[in-house]
Amino acid sequence: MRLLSTLLLIAFCLAAPNPALAAGAAGKEKKGEESSGPIVDVDPISISVRRPTGRWAVMTIEADLNIPAEPLRQKAQLSIPRLRAAYTEVLARYAGGTDAGRPPNVDRIAAQLQKATDTVLGGRGAQVMLGGVILQ
Numbered sequence: 001m002r003l004l005s006t007l008l009l010i011a012f013c014l015a016a017p018n019p020a021l022a023a024g025a026a027g028k029e030k031k032g033e034e035s036s037g038p039i040v041d042v043d044p045i046s047i048s049v050r051r052p053t054g055r056w057a058v059m060t061i062e063a064d065l066n067i068p069a070e071p072l073r074q075k076a077q078l079s080i081p082r083l084r085a086a087y088t089e090v091l092a093r094y095a096g097g098t099d100a101g102r103p104p105n106v107d108r109i110a111a112q113l114q115k116a117t118d119t120v121l122g123g124r125g126a127q128v129m130l131g132g133v134i135l136q
Helices: 002-015 019-035 070-078 080-096 106-121
Strands: 039-050 056-066 127-135
Touching (some): 039 080, 056 080, 070 080, 070 106, 080 106, 106 127
Antiparallel strands (some): 039 056, 056 127
C-alpha cells in the first residue's frame, strides 16, 4: 500500500505542470524576441509559374522586414497574414506580366513588395529585405 501511494505521488508530480519551468521558458521567449532586433520574419512565399514550354515552375521569394520603430514593428507582426497575401498577389501579377523564360527581375520585385508593404502598414517605415528569388 505504501509503495502504491508513493508511485501515485511520483506520477502526480511528473504529470503536474511546473510553474518554475514554465516561467523560465516564458523568460527565454521574451529574451529571444528582444534579441531579434528590428527584423520581422516573413515565411517564404511560393507561386506557380507557366514556362514558355508549357511546363509549370515554382517561384519562391524569401523576404524579411527591417522596422526600427517598435509600434510599427508590432503592427507588422500582427499584419503578417495580410502582408503574405499582398506579396502573393504581387508575385502573381509579376509572373503573369513577364516572360517566364527570363530570369526574375529582382529589383522590380523588391520595389513592388516595398509598395505593397507600405500599403498594408499604412505608410513608410518598413524596409523590405529580399533574401532570395528562386525559380525552379
